[in-house]
Amino acid sequence: MDDRFNTIAGWTLFAGIVGLGLSIVSSMYFQADKHHRPEKMGYAIEGVAEEGAGGKEVPIETLLASADVAKGEATFAKCTSCHTINQGGANGIGPNLHGIVGEGIGQGAGGFAFSDALKSKGGNWDFAKLNEWLKSPKAFAPGTKMTFAGLSKPEDRANLIAWLNTQGSNLPLPAAPAAGAAPAAAGDAAAPEASPEADKAAAH
Template sequence: MADRFNTIAGWTLFSGVVALGLASISGHYFKADKEHRPEKMGYEIEGVAAEGGEKTVAIEALLATADAAKGEATFKKCVACHTINQGGANGIGPNLYAVFGAAVGGHVAGFAYSDALKAKGGKWDWATMNEWLTNPKKFAEGTKMSFAGISDPAERANLMVYLNAQGSNLPLPAVPAAAEGAEAGAEVAAAVVGDAAKGEQVFKKCVACHTVNAGGANGIGPNLNGVAGSKVGAHAAGFAYSDALKGKGGVWDDATLDAWLTNPRAFAAGNKMTFAGLSNPQDRADVIAYIKAAK
């Protein structure tokens, strides 16, 4: 009887060991006990970046929708070393007023720039400033700049738009076609159709500054009757457009109107428009439809 019991117990123990071994082997084989995806996916999932990578957005596309007010908040990281007001004193770093378009390593007369920065040459354009703000030490090895840089591209874009508005006002760079299709044109792809009647209601936010009837007077902003298809920064005769807006060029087509209504400050940094913009794509489409239909 005891032998029979020992035999049953032995087989039971053996079965348990085999089951445990098989579970371990299957776990290693299929990586079932891991918290990450397999090394090679069976098929790609649209919109999901591969592990270890990320989708990138062109800095030009980010600049087109950047927020100067957020950039001003980011600049608080810089005030320990820099001033940005016109005529401001140099500190540990140079005064940054009107830095865009100025010579790299030579913007402020009399400031002791590092040899590394002076040797870079060129001017502080959008691409150069983006590279500098990403990693100053990598941009000019040996620079005196101790700040590590800003890793978030959107935050850099906000800061650059703010810096540019302080005495420089360079035109924003053109958005690459690929970025326009993937990012800036995402709303167009969604085919948002405007409703002029609803746009009239949204336009009530604009009447403090603009008229839209034919022959209407200019106010704080220009009369907008017939603005669609007209030249940017030159529609209303006699109106004093900002240099930033006049420097944009092009015409007020649907895409341009949409970009302007999204964020006027980002569209033309340094313009006089104080309205923050319309974040809702449908509201923008409705306003554009209303303006185009106005008589």
């Protein structure tokens, strides 16, 4: 009886050791315990840049050259619950955006109460700064009252900026950088000359 019990216990222990060994080998082979991005994505994730071209976004200046103004107007539909765009339009939850391209950051808009976080940025809304703002308002100006999460797709931002430029600003689009050149960071690019409408708005 004891021999039979010992035999069963031995085989049970052996089976457990084999199972544990297989589990360790499997986790090492498939790296199941490693939390990392797969080498090849199973499907595209919106807002995540694909690797290959260094994972870098196309410069906003390049995207503006081929921006679709009609699509930009359609994207602005997401903003109409807080903003108006017509000349002399009233402020809402957010400021009126007529002539915003080239306007002073945190200025104008008929006395709208901008947050100190935004007013402290200084400078004008050039194309690069608008791109950074629309990508993530909270990252651009930590402490801003803006609750919009941002537009993850660079093409959507370019389309929207191109359309906003037609609404009272009409500034020349920046030249696309030469192939291989690093894109200008927001604040590095020279601010575009403000339009008469923008000057008028900034004066208030």
